[in-house]
Amino acid sequence: xxxxxxxxxxxxxxxxxxxxxxxxxxxxxxxxxxxxxxxxxxxxxxxxxxxxxxxxxxxxxxxxxxxxxxxxxxxxxxxxxxxxxxxxxxxxxxxxxxxxxxxxxxxxxxxxxxxxxxxxxxxxxxxxxxxxxxxxxxxxxxxxxxxxxxxxxxxxxxxxxxxxxxxxxxxxxxxxxxxxxxxxxxxxxxxxxxxxxxxxxxxxxxxxxxxxxxxxxxxxxxxxxxxxxxxxxxxxxxxxxxxxxxxxxxxxxxxxxxxxxxxxxxxxxxxxxxxxxxxxxxxxxxxxxxxxxxxxxxxxxxxxxxxxxxxxxxxxxxxxxxxxxxxxxxxxxxxxxxxxxxxxxxxxxxxxxxxxxxxxxxxxxxxxxxxxxxxxxxxxxxxxxxxxxxxxxxxxxxxxxxxxxxxxxxxxxxxxxxx
Numbered sequence: 075x076x077x078x079x080x081x082x083x084x085x086x087x088x089x090x091x092x093x094x095x096x097x098x099x100x101x102x103x104x105x106x107x108x109x110x111x112x113x114x115x116x117x118x119x120x121x122x123x124x125x126x127x128x129x130x131x132x133x134x135x136x137x138x139x140x141x142x143x144x145x146x147x148x149x150x151x152x153x154x155x156x157x158x159x160x161x162x163x164x165x166x167x168x169x170x171x172x173x174x175x176x177x178x179x180x181x182x183x184x185x186x187x188x189x190x191x192x193x194x195x196x197x198x199x200x201x202x203x204x205x206x207x208x209x210x211x212x213x214x215x216x217x218x219x220x221x222x223x224x225x226x227x228x229x230x231x232x233x234x235x236x237x238x239x240x241x242x243x244x245x246x247x248x249x250x251x252x253x254x255x256x257x258x259x260x261x262x263x264x265x266x267x268x269x270x271x272x273x274x275x276x277x278x279x280x281x282x283x284x285x286x287x288x289x290x291x292x293x294x295x296x297x298x299x300x301x302x303x304x305x306x307x308x309x310x311x312x313x314x315x316x317x318x319x320x321x322x323x324x325x326x327x328x329x330x331x332x333x334x335x336x337x338x339x340x341x342x343x344x345x346x347x348x349x350x351x352x353x354x355x356x357x358x359x360x361x362x363x364x365x366x367x368x369x370x371x372x373x374x375x376x377x378x379x380x381x382x383x384x385x386x387x388x389x390x391x392x393x394x395x396x397x398x399x400x401x402x403x404x405x406x407x408x409x410x411x412x413x414x415x416x417x418x419x420x421x422x423x424x425x426x427x428x429x430x431x432x433x434x435x436x437x438x439x440x441x442x443x444x445x446x447x448x449x450x451x452x453x454x455x456x457x458x459x460x461x462x463x464x465x466x467x468x469x470x471x472x473x474x475x476x477x478x479x480x481x482x483x484x485x486x487x488x489x490x491x492x493x
Contacts, residue, residue, distance in 0.1 A: 081104075081106055082105050082106065082325040082326065083105070083106045083107075083108070083323075083324040083325050083326075084100050084105045084106070084107050084108075084324055084325065084326045084327070084328060084476070085107075085108050085109075085110060085315065085322055085324040085326075085327050085328070086100070086107060086108070086109040086110070086327075086328040086330055087110055087111075087302055087315070087327065087328065087329045087330065087331055088109075088110075088111060088328075088329065088330035088331040088332060088454075088455075089109045089110070089111035089114075089115045089116060089117075089286075089296060089298070090111075090116055090118055090119060090120040090330065090332055090461065091116060091120040091278070091281075091282060091461055091462055091465045092120075092330040092332070092454050092455065092457060092461055092464075092465050092468055092469070093109050093111070093328070093330035093454070094109070094115075094116065094120075094282065094285050094286060094289065094465070094469075095465040095466050095468055095469030096328050096330055096454050096468065096469045096472045096473075097109050097289055097294045097469075098202075098285065098289060098294075098466075098469055099469040099470050099472065099473035100328075100469075100472070100473050100476070101289060101292055101293065101294050102473070103473045103476075103477060105326075105476075106293070107289075107293075107294045107295070108294070108295040108296075108297060108322070108324070109294065109295065109296045109297070110296075110297045110300040110302070110315075110317065110319075110322065111296075111297070111298055111299075111300060112299070112300065112301045112302065112334075113298065113299065114298050114299070115282065115286050115296055115298060116278075116279070116282035116283075116286070118332060118333075118430055118431070119332055119333065119353075119430035119431060119432055119433075119461060120278060120282055120430075120461065120462070121278065121279055121282070121428065121430070122278070122279065122355045122357060122386070122388075122426060122428035122430070123278055123353070123355065123388060123430065123461075123462060124275075124355065124368065124377040124378075124379045124386060124388040125211075125275050125276045125277055125278045125281075125368070125379050125381075125386075125462065126217060126273065126274075126275055126368060126377070126379075126462065126463065127195070127196060127199055127273065127274040127275065127276065127462060127463050128192070128217055128270070128273040128274075128460075128463055129189070129192045129193055129196055129243060129270075129272055129273060129463075130217060130219075130237070130243055130245070130270035130272070130273050131188075131192065131459075131460060131463065132185045132188050132189045132192065132237060132241050132243055133181060133185050133188075133233070133237070134180075134181060134184040134185060134188060134437070134438030134439070134458075135172075135391075135434070135438045135458060135459070136172060136175040136176050136177075136180055136181060136184060136436075136437065136438050137176060137181055138176055138177055138178055138181065139176075140155075140172075140176045141173055141176050143155050152403065152407060154374070154375035154376075154389055154390055154391065154407075154411075155375065155390075155391045156390075156391070156392045156393065156394070157169070157392075157393045158392070158393060158394040158395070160393075160395065162395075164336070164347075165349060165393075165395075167347070168347055168349050168436050169393075171347070171436035171437075172436040172437075175436065175437055175438075180437075182240055184437055184438050184439055184487075185240065185241060186240075186241070187439055187484075187487040187488070188438070188439070188460075189241050189243070190483045190484065191440070191464055191467045191468075191471075191483060191488075192460070192463060192464065192467075194466075194467035194470070194482065194483050195463055195464050195465065195466045195467035195468075196272070196274065196463075198466035198467055198469075198470060199274070199466050202466060206284070206285075206288055208280075208281060208284035208285060208288070209280060209284055210276045210277055210280040210281035210284050211275075211276055211277040211280060211381055211382055212274065212275075212276050213274065213275050213276070213368075214274050215271075215275075215366065215367055216269050216270055216271040216272065216273050216367065217269075217270045217273035217275070217367070217368050217369075217370065218248075218256075218257060218267050218268075218269050218270075218367045218368070218369045218370070219245070219267055219268045219269075219270070219369075219370050219371075219372055220253070220257075220260065220264060220266075220267040220369055220370070220371055220415055221264065221265045221266055221267065221268075221371075221372065221373060222264055222265060222371070222373050222374075222414050222415065223265050223373065224265045226265060226372065226373045227265040227266050230268060230372060231247070231268075234247075234268055243270070243272075245268035245269055245270045245271075246268070246269045246271060247266065247267075247268055247269075248266055248267040248268070248269055249266045250263065250264050250265050250266045252266075253266065253267055256269070256367075257365060257366060257367055257369070258363055258366075259361075259363040259364060259365040259366070259416055259417055259418070260365075260415060260416060260417070261414070261415060261416065261417055264415060269367075273368075275368040275379065276462075277379075277381050277382075278462055297319065299318070299319075300317050300318060300319045300322075301317060301318035302315060302316075302317055302331075302338075303315075303316040303317055303318060304316040304341065305327075305338075305341040305342065305451075307448065310447060310448060310449055311448060311449055311450045311451075312327050312448055312450055312451050315327070325450065326450045326451075326452065326476060327450060327451050327452070328452045328453075328454055328472060329342065329451065329452070329453050329454070329455065330454040330455055331455055332431070332432075332433045332455060332457075332461070333348060333349075333350040333351075333396075333431035333432060333433040333434075335348045335433060335441075335453070335455040335456065336348045336349070342445050342447075342448060342451055342453075343445070343446075343447040343448060344445045344446050344447060344448075344453075344490055344493070345490075345493040346441065346453065346455070346456075346490070346493070347435065347436055347493055348433045348434060348435060348441075348455065348456050349393060349434045350393075350395065350396055350431035350432065350433070350434070351391050351392065351393060351431065351432040351433075351434040351458070351459070352390065352391070352392040352393075352394055352397060352429055352430070352431055352432070353388065353389065353390050353391060353392075353429065353430055353432060353459075354388065354389065354390045354400065354404050354405065354408065354427075354428065354429050355386050355387060355388030355389075355408070355426075355427075355428045355429075355430075356386070356387050356388075356405050356408055356409070356420075356424060356426070356427050356428070357384050357385070357386045357424070357425045357426045357428070358384065358385055358386075358387075358420060358421045358422075358423055358424045358425055359384065359385065359421045359423040359425070360380065360381075360383075360384060360385045360421070361385060361416070361418035361419070361420060361421050362418055363417055363418060364380050364385060364418070365378055365380045365416065366380065367380075368380065369415075371411065371412070371414075371415055374411040374412075374414070374415075375389050375390070375411070376388070376389040376408055376411040376412055377389055378412060378416070384425055385420075385421070387408040387409065387411075387412055387419075387420065388408070389408060389411065390404060390407075390408075391432075391459075393434075396431065398429070399429075400427050400428070400429050405427055432457075432458060432459050432461070433455055433456050433457060433458065433461075434456075434458050435456040435458060437492075438458055439456070439458075439487055439488055440454075440455070440456045440457045440458070440460075440464060440468065440488050441453045441454075441455050441456035441488060441489075441490050442454055442468055442471050442472065442475075442485055442488040442489070443471075443475055443485060443488060443489040443490050443491070444475060444490070445490050446490060446491055452472060452475065452476065453490050454468050454469075454472050467483070470482060471483070471485050471488075
């Protein structure tokens with residue numbers, strides 16, 4: 075195989091946080107890199123998420139309780155985790171495969187692989203931020219999980235004990251009376267919290283801009299508004315891409331296309347069983363008092379992200395296809411979900427209402443590796459709700475796999491071959 079330093083050209087399809095990370099590690103390895111996107115750089119799910127880089131998110135979505143939650147959501151359009159009935163065979167196959175995996179054994183198996191890539195990503199992020207000095211509001215004050223009720227506190231305590239026992243991930247328990255000293259923006263009378271101190275947060279749009287600017291300065295090319303129309307192949311390889319901006323040729327091709335990846339299955343001659351999981355956020359002016367910590371409220375399924383120049387509420391998981399609406403009731407629900415916890419849960423000055431489609435796999439693991447039938451095509455997609463958290467390790471794995479190097483963590487569970 076040719077070495078990267080021979081000047082091999084790589085095209086990355088998709089300029090979200092995963093595509094940006096792949097471009098970074100490929101460029102460092104000596105490849106000539108171009109990144110194309112149907113829209114703008116990091117304009118989709120990478121733009122207005124909550125900004126958590128969270129090793130505490132070890133457990134996959136395929137938890138034993140997930141089936142019951144999904145069934146109840148069929149009758150409640152306001153459920154934070156909602157499944158809209160669909161007649162599409164691919165959707166029901168995905169749901170069947172997902173349901174099969176909602177058991178304790180599978181949860182622990184997937185969690186072990188998620189822990190490895192989460193831990194790797196945090197190490198890589200710390201090295202990246204230290205080296206590049208990105209202005210992205212990088213904060214290492216952890217992630218606070220706040221519970222309203224004693225029942226919620228005890229349920230979460232059981233989960234924390236399981237995380238400690240099986241994954242070595244543990245939190246500092248904070249009783250309700252001690253919460254105001256740790257986080258003055260919280261109301262009194264709450265049951266308590268669990269503080270995962272190793273979690274990190276950033277403002278994602280600032281990270282995307284700073285990282286992209288740095289890559290462009292180092293020679294990476296970004297081509298926006300470049301729609302992929304077709305993948306042209308010969309002899310089990312891709313020869314070039316047909317795009318809205320003409321033919322684009324390269325030696326290797328990375329497809330980091332997020333929730334749109336399933337639509338490339340025929341072009342890439344492989345199964346890519348991804349469903350879009352829709353989430354929402356609303357960004358507004360900072361309230362007074364504004365939280366010091368990023369916070370999750372597990373009982374109401376809402377996340378809080380305090381920024382230096384703003385404040386974000388985000389949540390929801392809707393399986394509603396590629397629906398692009400932003401219902402006012404969902405934004406209202408985000409606001410109301412924060413009210414039981416915060417002295418000033420929101421402000422009236424909105425900066426942005428947003429939705430994004432997360433690329434959900436039925437086993438909660440990303441898809442990283444070479445496609446089964448095309449020797450120069452690679453997938454970097456299916457990161458579920460953890461795209462930001464897993465980006466750096468994904469980029470590093472892609473660079474290692476392309477160069478036929480041993481991967482720094484076991485990537486077998488992420489292979490496209492598993493489908």
